[in-house]
Every structure is written in C-alpha cells, then in structure tokens.
Amino acid sequence: MTSQQIPQRADWRRNRERLLAAAAEVVARDGASASLEEIARRAGLGSATLHRHFRSREALLTAVFHEGVERLAARGRELNETAGGGLAVWLEELTRYTATTRGLAVSLRPTVDDSGCHGMLADVAAELAATAVRAGRLRPEITVDDLLALANGIAIRAENDPELASRLLRIAISGVEPRT
Amino acid sequence: MTSQQIPQRADWRRNRERLLAAAAEVVARDGASASLEEIARRAGLGSATLHRHFRSREALLTAVFHEGVERLAARGRELNETAGGGLAVWLEELTRYTATTRGLAVSLRPTVDDSGCHGMLADVAAELAATAVRAGRLRPEITVDDLLALANGIAIRAENDPELASRLLRIAISGVEPRT
DNA sequence: CAGCCAAACGGGGTGGCCCCCCGTTTGTGC
DNA sequence: GCACAAACGGGGGGCCACCCCGTTTGGCTG
Numbered sequence: 001m002t003s004q005q006i007p008q009r010a011d012w013r014r015n016r017e018r019l020l021a022a023a024a025e026v027v028a029r030d031g032a033s034a035s036l037e038e039i040a041r042r043a044g045l046g047s048a049t050l051h052r053h054f055r056s057r058e059a060l061l062t063a064v065f066h067e068g069v070e071r072l073a074a075r076g077r078e079l080n081e082t083a084g085g086g087l088a089v090w091l092e093e094l095t096r097y098t099a100t101t102r103g104l105a106v107s108l109r110p111t112v113d114d115s116g117c118h119g120m121l122a123d124v125a126a127e128l129a130a131t132a133v134r135a136g137r138l139r140p141e142i143t144v145d146d147l148l149a150l151a152n153g154i155a156i157r158a159e160n161d162p163e164l165a166s167r168l169l170r171i172a173i174s175g176v177e178p179r180t
Numbered sequence: 181m182t183s184q185q186i187p188q189r190a191d192w193r194r195n196r197e198r199l200l201a202a203a204a205e206v207v208a209r210d211g212a213s214a215s216l217e218e219i220a221r222r223a224g225l226g227s228a229t230l231h232r233h234f235r236s237r238e239a240l241l242t243a244v245f246h247e248g249v250e251r252l253a254a255r256g257r258e259l260n261e262t263a264g265g266g267l268a269v270w271l272e273e274l275t276r277y278t279a280t281t282r283g284l285a286v287s288l289r290p291t292v293d294d295s296g297c298h299g300m301l302a303d304v305a306a307e308l309a310a311t312a313v314r315a316g317r318l319r320p321e322i323t324v325d326d327l328l329a330l331a332n333g334i335a336i337r338a339e340n341d342p343e344l345a346s347r348l349l350r351i352a353i354s355g356v357e358p359r360t
Numbered sequence: 361c362a363g364c365c366a367a368a369c370g371g372g373g374t375g376g377c378c379c380c381c382c383g384t385t386t387g388t389g390c
Numbered sequence: 391g392c393a394c395a396a397a398c399g400g401g402g403g404g405c406c407a408c409c410c411c412g413t414t415t416g417g418c419t420g
Contacts, residue, residue: 009367009416037406046370051408088356109337139358142351150348153337157289157329168330171322175355176268178319189387189396217377226399231379 016053018043023064031159032061032103061107062116068104069117072097076124085131087138091151092169094121098155099165105155110145121148196233198223203244211339212241212283241287242296248284249297252277256304265311267318271331272349274301278335279345285335290325301328 022043026034036057040047054060072094079086098105110118125144132138150172158165202223206214216237220227234240252274259266278285290298305324312318330352338345 011416012368015368035406036408040370047407048370048409049368052368057407137357139356142356146344146347146351147356149337149344150334150351153333153335153348154330155333156336157333164326164329167326168333171326171330172352173356176319176322176327176353177317177355191387192397195397215377216379220399226401227378228380228399228401229397232397237378 015043015045015049018045019050019053019060020063023060027061027064027103028101030102032057032106034103036060058107058111058116061103065101065104065107065117068097068101069120073120073124076121076128080124080127080131084135084137085128087128087132088173090124090128091147091173092166095151095155095158095165095169096162098152099158100160100162102159105152105159108148108152108155118148195223195225195229198225199230199233199240200243203240207241207244207283208281210282212237212286214283216240238287238291238296241283245281245284245287245297248277248281249300253300253304256301256308260304260307260311264315264317265308267308267312268353270304270308271327271353272346275331275335275338275345275349276342278332279338280340280342282339285332285339288328288332288335298328 019039022039023034026039026042036050037047039060040050043050050060054063075093076090079090098108104117108117108121110116110122114122122144125148129138129142129144129147133140151169154165154168154172158168199219203214203219206219206222216230217227219240220230223230230240234243255273256270259270278288284297288297288301290296290302294302302324305328309318309322309324309327313320331349334345334348334352338348
C-alpha cells in the first residue's frame with residue numbers, strides 16, 4: 001500500500017516497527033502535524049532513518065492509520081450484508097472514528113496518486129452506496145466521492161468531538177427541512 | 181473586534197496597512213499557514229513589528245478577512261428580508277466564499293473568546309435560521325452552531341473547489357434520500 | 361566461523377520558521 | 391526645536407524538515 005519494497009534486513013523491519021509505535025503515540029497527542037524529529041527520537045533512531053523509511057509525512061501517517069482504516073473497511077463490508085446495507089450507519093461510524101483519531105481525518109483526503117488511506121475506503125463505500133441506491137435510500141446522482149468528502153469535512157471540523165461529528169453527519173444525511 | 185487599542189501614531193497606522201496588504205497577498209497564495217516572516221519582509225518591516233501589531237497568527241488572519249466577512253454578514257441581513265429568508269442560499273454563498281478564500285475556512289472556527297471571525301457571522305446566521313424555522317424550512321432542533329459547523333467543515337474540505345463546496349452543501353441541506 | 365560488502369544507520373549541516381529582548385530611531389505635543 | 395514615550399528592527403534562542411556522507415552492521419558465502 002505504501003512505498004515499501006521487499007522488506008530486506010532484520011534491523012530494517014525492527015526499526016520500522018519502532019518508528020510506527022513512536023509515531024502512533026506522538027500523532028495521537030499532536031495530530032497530523034506531529035514533529036517527525038520527536039518521533040525519531042522517541043524511537044531511539046536518527047531522523048534520517050525515519051526519512052529513509054517514510055519519504056513523506058503522508059507516507060508515515062498512512063502507515064500509522066493503516067490498521068484502523070482496514071478495520072473500517074471490513075466493518076463496511078459487514079454492514080453491506082445487512083438489510084438495506086447500512087450506508088448511513090457506516091458513514092456515521094466512519095465520521096466518528098476519523099473525528100476522534102487525531103490526524104486521521106486530514107490523512108483521508110484523496111491524494112494525487114490515491115496511494116493514501118482514501119483508496120482503501122473508496123471501494124467499500126462504493127459497494128455500500130450501490131446497495132443504498134438499490135434500496136431507495138440514496139439518490140443515485142450523489143457520487144461516492146461526494147459522500148466521502150462530506151464525511152471527511154465533518155470529521156476534520158469535528159476533530160476530537162464525536163458527538164458533534166455524529167450530529168453533523170445525521171443532519172447532512174437527513175437534510176435540514178422538517179420531515180414531510 | 182481584534183486587539184486594536186486607540187490607534188496612536190501615524191507610522192503605526194501606516195505600518196498596519198502595509199502588513200495587512202502583504203498578509204492578504206501571501207495568505208491568498210499560501211493559506212492560513214503562510215509564513216509570518218515573509219509577510220513582514222514583503223511589508224518592508226521587521227518581524228517583531230508584525231508580532232507587535234498582531235499578537236497571534238489568528239489575530240492577523242481575522243484582520244485580513246474582516247472586510248470579506250462583514251460583506252457576508254451584510255448579505256445575510258439582506259437575504260433575511262426576502263420571502264422565506266434565504267438561509268439555504270446564504271449558506272451556499274458562505275460556503276463557496278470561505279472555500280475559495282484561502283485560509284478563511286480555518287479562521288472561521290469558533291475561538292475560545294469568540295473574538296475571531298466566527299462571532300461576526302453567528303448573529304446573522306441566527307436571524308436567518310429563525311426566519312427559516314418560521315417558514316417551515318428548517319427543523320427547529322437543529323442549532324445555528326451546527327449549521328455553521330457543517331458549512332465550515334465543507335468549506336475546509338473543499339478548499340479551492342467552489343463546485344465541490346456547492347455540491348456538498350446542497351447534499352447536506354436536502355439530505356441523501358430521494359425526495360418523497 | 362571469518363570475511364566481505366551492500367544495506368542500513370546517524371551525526372550534523374543548511375536553511376527556514378516563530379517569538380521576543382533590548383538598544384535605537386522617530387513622531388508629536390509642548 | 392526639544393524631550394520623551396511610542397514604535398521599530400536586528401539578531402539570538404529554540405524548534406523543525408530534509409539530506410549528505412562517513413560509519414556500522416546483518417547476513418551470505420566459502
């Protein structure tokens with residue numbers, strides 16, 4: 001998924017794990033703008049090593065969030081089996097999770113080559129959306145990318161506030177006018 | 181609105197204008213994270229002077245965007261006189277404008293003391309919302325703050341893409357299900 | 361088990377940024 | 391014009407990203 005070639009030497013793999021563990025801590029505290037130097041320090045490695053392992057801040061963040069994003073994707077596939085395919089439920093879980101996981105929301109913006117976290121979710125989202133359209137619960141002219149962008153915008157804005165994230169997403173899904 | 185006391189010496193006012201002009205250029209190019217040093221340099225002033233005029237990045241951004249935000253507020257009051265009070269129209273204009281004015285979306289997040297740009301819009305938004313509720317076009321349990329947060333999240337996400345901003349806002353306003 | 365060498369490491373340099381201290385200049389009221 | 395508060399700005403401290411290049415090390419081979 002990221003720019004990892006054939007893992008080579010043992011120390012290389014060990015250091016990668018150390019870097020990811022340190023990054024997880026620091027990013028959880030400071031968000032996407034965490035200091036790369038501090039991450040390297042905390043891993044007991046030189047900052048050059050960090051840069052060799054992860055060419056960019058984005059590559060590092062992608063690796064840090066990889067597991068959580070996979071879990072979200074799996075959850076989406078699971079929900080897609082339920083009656084009506086729980087698009088709305090999934091979007092809310094997605095938004096809450098990305099809002100409360102510091103730095104993740106920013107990392108979910110699609111990238112030029114789509115090598116980041118976004119690509120991993122786009123597929124599940126598309127399935128859920130298709131099911132929802134079939135069930136008459138999603139207007140067909142709304143694209144998956146727009147749905148994801150909406151959830152992403154809400155998550156960025158509601159960083160650290162899951163209640164706000166849920167509320168905003170529900171408004172966006174049900175609209176603003178009284179139900180007729 | 182910002183931390184401006186009684187404007188005192190002539191050079192003080194002159195320098196303030198120079199700083200704001202430089203800031204407008206650089207922020208338009210680089211967004212909210214523009215380099216303060218570059219702004220000072222471009223204004224032909226020392227960076228210490230910039231810090232004396234604007235205690236924080238946020239204070240500077242607030243001043244830079246002041247005029248545009250006032251215009252948005254005025255536009256809101258104007259729309260509030262029309263039939264049904266154009267809440268939806270205003271929200272879309274707001275979102276488009278903040279999405280395309282680099283750095284503004286970030287500056288519109290409410291601040292602790294609410295001395296930033298947000299306060300200037302909260303009042304108009306409240307009027308528009310009240311009118312919309314009376315016209316049966318807004319569920320009363322939706323708060324103004326949530327509406328603004330939603331528009332703000334969309335604008336942050338759709339930075340530099342007015343079409344995306346419009347589309348997302350319309351989805352959020354009309355909801356995701358087919359109109360019954 | 362030793363020796364070799366590509367792979368991997370990391371100290372430290374470069375250049376940038378923010379923020380502020382404090383000695384210097386300047387505008388203004390008298 | 392003069393005195394003095396008001397305002398300025400050079401430059402230092404501390405942090406950061408990024409990268410060069412001399413040094414260490416893992417693991418293969420015989």
